[in-house]
Amino acid sequence: MPFKFFFYLIALFVLYSAYFVVTARNLFRSAMGLLAVLIGIAGMYLLLNAQFLSAVQVVVYIGGIVVLMVFAILLIADVTQKVFEQSPRWRQGLIGAASLLWFSLLAGSMLSYRFGAAAAAVDKSGSIREIGRALLSPAAGGYALPFEVISLLLIAALVGAVTVARADADNGEGKEGKA
Amino acid sequence: MVNYLYQTDQLIAAMNAWLHQHIGNIWVVEAIKIAAATATLAGLVSVMAMVLVWVERKVAAHFQQRLGPMRVGPHGIFQTVADSLKLMAKESITPRDADELIYTLAPLICFASAFVSVGFLPFAPGLQAVNVNVGLLFILGVSSMGVLGILAAGWSSNNKWSLLGAMRAGAQIISYELSAGLALLSVVVFMGTIDFQEIVKSQQAGWWIWRAHGVGVLAFVIYTIASTAECNRTPFDIVEAESELTAGFHTEYSSMKFAMFFLAEFLNVFIVCAISATVFFGGWMPFHIGGFEPLNRLFDLIPPWLWFFGKVTALIYLVMWFRWTFPRLRVDQLIRFEWKYLMPLSLLNLAAGAVVVTTGWYFFR
Numbered sequence: 001m002p003f004k005f006f007f008y009l010i011a012l013f014v015l016y017s018a019y020f021v022v023t024a025r026n027l028f029r030s031a032m033g034l035l036a037v038l039i040g041i042a043g044m045y046l047l048l049n050a051q052f053l054s055a056v057q058v059v060v061y062i063g064g065i066v067v068l069m070v071f072a073i074l075l076i077a078d079v080t081q082k083v084f085e086q087s088p089r090w091r092q093g094l095i096g097a098a099s100l101l102w103f104s105l106l107a108g109s110m111l112s113y114r115f116g117a118a119a120a121a122v123d124k125s126g127s128i129r130e131i132g133r134a135l136l137s138p139a140a141g142g143y144a145l146p147f148e149v150i151s152l153l154l155i156a157a158l159v160g161a162v163t164v165a166r167a168d169a170d171n172g173e174g175k176e177g178k179a
Numbered sequence: 180m181v182n183y184l185y186q187t188d189q190l191i192a193a194m195n196a197w198l199h200q201h202i203g204n205i206w207v208v209e210a211i212k213i214a215a216a217t218a219t220l221a222g223l224v225s226v227m228a229m230v231l232v233w234v235e236r237k238v239a240a241h242f243q244q245r246l247g248p249m250r251v252g253p254h255g256i257f258q259t260v261a262d263s264l265k266l267m268a269k270e271s272i273t274p275r276d277a278d279e280l281i282y283t284l285a286p287l288i289c290f291a292s293a294f295v296s297v298g299f300l301p302f303a304p305g306l307q308a309v310n311v312n313v314g315l316l317f318i319l320g321v322s323s324m325g326v327l328g329i330l331a332a333g334w335s336s337n338n339k340w341s342l343l344g345a346m347r348a349g350a351q352i353i354s355y356e357l358s359a360g361l362a363l364l365s366v367v368v369f370m371g372t373i374d375f376q377e378i379v380k381s382q383q384a385g386w387w388i389w390r391a392h393g394v395g396v397l398a399f400v401i402y403t404i405a406s407t408a409e410c411n412r413t414p415f416d417i418v419e420a421e422s423e424l425t426a427g428f429h430t431e432y433s434s435m436k437f438a439m440f441f442l443a444e445f446l447n448v449f450i451v452c453a454i455s456a457t458v459f460f461g462g463w464m465p466f467h468i469g470g471f472e473p474l475n476r477l478f479d480l481i482p483p484w485l486w487f488f489g490k491v492t493a494l495i496y497l498v499m500w501f502r503w504t505f506p507r508l509r510v511d512q513l514i515r516f517e518w519k520y521l522m523p524l525s526l527l528n529l530a531a532g533a534v535v536v537t538t539g540w541y542f543f544r
Contacts, residue, residue, distance in 0.1 A: 002206050028334055032281060035327060055313040058320030070330050071349050127312055128373055
């Protein structure tokens with residue numbers, strides 16, 4: 001019973017924060033709303049006894065991504081104190097239609113899928129030892145290949161970002177003066 | 180009864196059994212446990228912050244051959260009580276063009292992230308509010324949330340100094356977090372666990388700072404530097420460099436909102452020193468020397484939680500010592516020091532740690 005109570009409490013919190021993210025007329029406020037959403041989701045993982053996942057959610061999403069986003073927002077001077085205008089009617093209508101379509105797709109696929117109890121349900125959180133072995137073992141049951149592919153993808157993204165940033169700096173020598 | 184002073188896990192177990200015996204409903208028992216843990220931690224945190232503020236002022240004074248606060252109580256020990264009363268009585272001001280919601284929320288984010296982190300710390304066997312098997316990772320993540328509070332404070336104050344201070348804080352904390360994490364990671368390689376109780380138990384044979392010889396010492400030095408920077412303390416206090424930024428991100432704050440930033444700052448010092456004491460100096464484990472039975476027996480007479488607080492106190496004194504030893508760094512020096520020297524060094528240290536572990540070339544395998 002309390003499990004359900006906490007589930008709905010956190011779900012309500014996450015939904016309201018998500019609503020705040022999209023409706024806030026200011027980028028910084030949206031970012032703070034996103035922080036609340038991510039905290040709520042970390043709490044949800046904790047409720048499901050996925051401690052490692054929850055910790056990683058906090059470290060990566062809150063400590064990394066939200067901080068970076070907030071930093072980027074603060075660096076773009078025009079955005080910081082600006083309040084966005086309401087978009088025109090036709091755009092609101094289109095956005096509403098698109099959201100409705102996406103929601104019905106999600107709801108349809110979720111309702112049509114038959115959820116069953118997992119075959120090997122574990123109520124205890126995996127230790128980092130098990131997770132590390134599984135991530136790096138090349139044998140069956142290991143995820144070495146996906147892990148390496150993702151690492152490669154991330155490195156490509158990093159190099160790409162650096163290249164884009166460098167090209168910019170080379171073109172305009174007096175760039176700092178303009179910004 | 181005296182036994183409970185030493186075997187705190189048995190004390191917790193006895194309290195647990197008593198609760199279960201007298202209150203039937205398991206959820207009520209859980210609720211009481213959560214409330215008791217929160218109240219204890221809240222008491223501990225507020226008293227500790229007051230003591231730390233007083234100690235900081237005294238240490239600073241004696242380093243400068245002054246007496247420091249002397250008026251309120253013997254040697255001024257009630258000075259911080261008086262200060263807190265004054266802070267509470269002050270008017271809480273919100274600048275006219277500030278974003279009120281974020282402005283109010285910012286100190287809360289800072290304080291909450293520090294307070295939640297304290298819950299993961301192992302004060303003694305069994306004496307830990309939240310026991311998760313990934314405690315170290317959790318504490319790193321939760322305490323890194325504090326920077327968001329600082330950024331939010333700087334932005335919402337609608338003040339250029341606040342914003343500049345917040346930006347500096349952000350750049351500094353994000354950069355130094357990497358070195359702090361890597362330094363801890365190079366010791367985690369030895370321990371093979373990030374569960375705080377397991378971390379302490381893995382040091383039964385000896386503390387990691389010298390069991391892991393060179394790697395351990397280097398990791399401790401790197402972690403101490405990086406964590407001082409993360410706490411925005413001198414020599415890394417460009418965040419609130421008075422001569423340039425008035426008071427940095429909390430320029431516009433007053434009354435209890437300011438007090439929360441202040442509290443969070445001192446709590447963070449305690450937290451990083453507690454992590455350092457747990458990972459490098461054996462946490463609540465008493466100091467033992469193999470073969471010196473009488474000395475070991477004597478040290479066993481000191482309860483584990485006293486060992487923990489003793490080690491943390493020593494480390495806090497070290498951090499306070501820095502403040503009156505090193506001059507403040509410039510922004511560019513600070514960032515260069517991290518990215519060009521500290522981070523490569525901690526990466527090398529991690530690699531060295533991995534080699535030492537795989538070859539088994541450390542003490543008491």
